Amino acid sequence: MLNHQQAAKLGQSIDPVTLTVIEKGLQQVCSEMDLVHEKTSFSPVISEAFDRSNGIYGLGDGRMIAQGELGLPIFLGVMQETTRCVIEARDDLEDGDVILVNDPYLGGTHLMDVKMVRPFYYRGKLWCYLSNTGHWPDTGGMVPGGFNSTATEIHQEGLRIPPVKLVRRGRMEDDLVQMVLANIRVAEERIGDIKAQIAALTAGARRLTALLDRYGQDVVEAAIAELERRSERMMRAHIDTIPDGTYEASAFMDSDGVVNEPLEIAVSVKVDGSDIEFDFSRSSPPCQGPLNSVWATTLSAVYVALKHIFPDVPMNAGCFEPIVVHKPLGTFIHAEYPRPVAGCAAEVSQRVMEAVFLALAKAIPDRLxxxxxxxxxxxxxxxxxxxxxxxxxxxxxxxxxxxxxxxxxxxxxxxxxxxxxxxxxxxxxxxxxxxxxxxxxxxxxxxxxxxxxxxxxxxxxxxxxxxxxxxxxxxxxxxxxxxxxxxxxxxxxxxxxxxxxxxxxxxxxxxxxxxxxxxxxxxxxxxxxxxxxxxxxxxxxxxxxxxxxxxxxxxxxxxxx
Structure with missing residues (x-):
């Protein structure tokens, strides 16, 4: 396996046609995973509404290599964080394993977004990770569907799953499956969704193997390094067109569902050349109800906001390099256990994006x-x-x-x-x-x-x-x-x-x-x-x-x- 410098050097020598074909090939692997996930799921929210995502993530830190064009953008940063947390939590992963996790505090969103992570081995060596997310319409909890508006702790929202082996060396762990299904209201529907997610990862492994067989491991690794470099360069070029300065704005949540008062998301955006920093430290403190947001969701919301503003930047770990988001410790958009978080992915994330839009509209109104x-x-x-x-x-x-x-x-x-x-x-x-x-x-x-x-x-x-x-x-x-x-x-x-x-x-x-x-x-x-x-x-x-x-x-x- 090439080191970073070797990959970067080789990547610069790859001809543009081959580079583009590999880029589209990696995206196609993810998009085919999306389609398998969609077509085999039992829940209409996945099969009809497409509330799912699949991607390829790198060794070591789980950095994003590619994500399907048919996947939800909010999972751009989330699944990168999920994969990183799984890598840190599990040092016993083998070929054929699949990890199941929905813990919001370990690179998650709300409990209904259930992730699976599969280590991908190529010719006997760990090469990357394949990860996906599917929205399960129910994971237990106080109300059907999981969107409890009055929860005051995570345990009231449903079943919280740490990174556990759902599949071990290619064999599903039936005891674990039965435990999960026993905590879900419509179990016969969920088993279909579980098998659909596993099938999507299996399809991804098959297609990624074919891609590596065709172009060679060294060439694909070099192409990935070059694609990251180009994505970072393009994002920096866009940021460099924003006038240097600090821009502030606020967006407001209606309430947290428990205390009937607004919550403020206050952002300060600092632009310095091709670097951009986001500071949300002036936002409201942690709230009692389920409108807290975990770090992975808040971070991903910033990434998606910039993707809306600069839609032509290819999405991989490179485009995140110029972006610094300071952890807003002590606020409701940096939730820690046991804060409830049911509304973070679907609602709080969009208000984070709104604050970013309003702030940058002061700098570049002709692009907002x-x-x-x-x-x-x-x-x-x-x-x-x-x-x-x-x-x-x-x-x-x-x-x-x-x-x-x-x-x-x-x-x-x-x-x-x-x-x-x-x-x-x-x-x-x-x-x-x-x-x-x-x-x-x-x-x-x-x-x-x-x-x-x-x-x-x-x-x-x-x-x-x-x-x-x-x-x-x-x-x-x-x-x-x-x-x-x-x-x-x-x-x-x-x-x-x-x-x-x-x-x-x-x-x-x-x-x-x-x-x-x-x-x-x-x-x-x-x-x-x-x-x-x-x-x-x-x-x-x-x-x-x-x-x-x-x-x-x-x-x-x-x-x-």
Whole structure:
């Protein structure tokens, strides 16, 4: 195996065609892992909504070599940290082993994002690690689906798994599997998801072996070193275009689900040449409820924010080199045991990104955009279906508006800013669960006004048809709508309404709540946020204003009159 200097020297001599083919080959290995994971999973949240990711990670520190284009961006930094923690925790890994882990404090997110790490051996020697993540709709805990909005410690949120051997020398550890399944509400669905993740890693090992056989170990290692060097150089070139200085901004969470007060994420961004530093030390202290964020998630959120701003930079460990994120010790975005963290990956991470966007908009407004919806809209519904005689858990997330940008209106009904996941088709959900979507539409008028308005959120209403179910919500941007920039207005905030026996109820914490028991005919209605506006509404093109009126997007909005 080449050392770093040898790999770097050889990498510079590889012709551009071969380098590109190897780069795409590594990505294809990961993307095929994604597809196997998707097509063989039992849970609709993975098979239909793509809430998963697969990647290749290096020896020693688990540095990211490649991640599939079909994987969730938030796992860019998270799985690198997960793999590093597994390497540190387990020095007994052998060919054919697979490690199972979901511990948030060991490079994780929330308990529902379950990771697997497989050491990859090539010609008898450990060469790298293959890792993946899949969102399991349930890992036990106080509420079906795991999105408990009132948890005050991690043990209330579900089963916490340290790095343990799920597969030993190619053989699944049945005792461990039975222990895991005994702590999960819908065990028959989870075993399918477990085998799907293992199958994805197996496919990755087969394809990576073929790639190494074709080009040779030395050439592939050299190509990886060169790809890292080029990615770092490109990221530095982008950062170097940001004017030197310190830029500050804040974003706010609605509440932690327990104490009904906002939480602040305050960031200070220092740009010095081609280096960039992020300091979140002025953020709110650790909170009682499940809106704390573990370090791996906070770090990854910064990486993904910069990926949104500079989308052309290839993603590998090299692009992270110019980025320094100081650990925000003593704040709610550096959670330590036993702080609850159910909302960190889906919600807090997006507010971290929003703070970064708002700060850098002061420096490079011509490359930024107003705040997006910034919530995954986590909705869980669990119960018993008397028609099938089976228990069920539905986990659903929805889209929202993106912010207006320097050359156009924001995207309508876009996915969350941490992922590429799509909302599950309502027809699939209606087939699997005892419910009916009575309506699903764009939330017209929800985009913040501006020279370029924000995109629209969505509105949907579902009705429970039979049996009883228990609903839980963990969403955001209900107290504050996504802010605009350069004088643009905020997008419409999130709104949730539950109807129980004809009586309408709104959650006390606006965007969060749990244990809402539904009977036949009861409904849940959700209106997701629109994106913020970019620039002053008075500067909006007259034809665009006329089109807004024609489409009746803003029937009651004075700015569009």
């Amino acid at each position: 955009f107003a705040a997006p919806a910034g919530t995954s809209g986590n909705l869980s519904l669990g119960g018993h279906d008397p028609e099938t005689g089976e228990n069920y858990i539905m986990y659903y997330f929805s889209g929202g508006g993106y912010g207006g940008w320097w050359n156009g209106d924001g995207l309508t009904n876009g996915c969350s800013t941490i992922g590429i996941s799509k909302s599950q088709p309502v027809e699939i959900l209606e087939q699997r669960y005892p419910l009916l979507f009575e309506s699903y539409a764009l939330r017209e008028g929800s985009g913040g006004a501006g020279r370029f308005r924000g995109g629209f959120g969505v509105s949907y209403k579902l009705r429970l048809l039979r049996g009883h179910g228990k609903a839980s919500f963990l969403m955001e941007h209900g107290r504050f709508g996504p802010p605009g920039i350069l004088g643009g207005e905020a997008g419409a905030p999130n709104r949730i309404s539950i109807s129980q026996k004809g009586r309408a109820i709104e959650p006390e914490h606006i965007s969060k709540g749990e244990d809402f028991v539904l009977g036949p005919g009861d409904t849940i209605e959700v209106n997701t946020p629109g994106g913020g506006g970019y620039g002053l509404q008075a500067e909006r093109d007259s034809e665009a204003n006329a089109d807004d009126r024609l489409q009746a997007y803003y029937p009651d909005h004075a700015g569009a009159a």
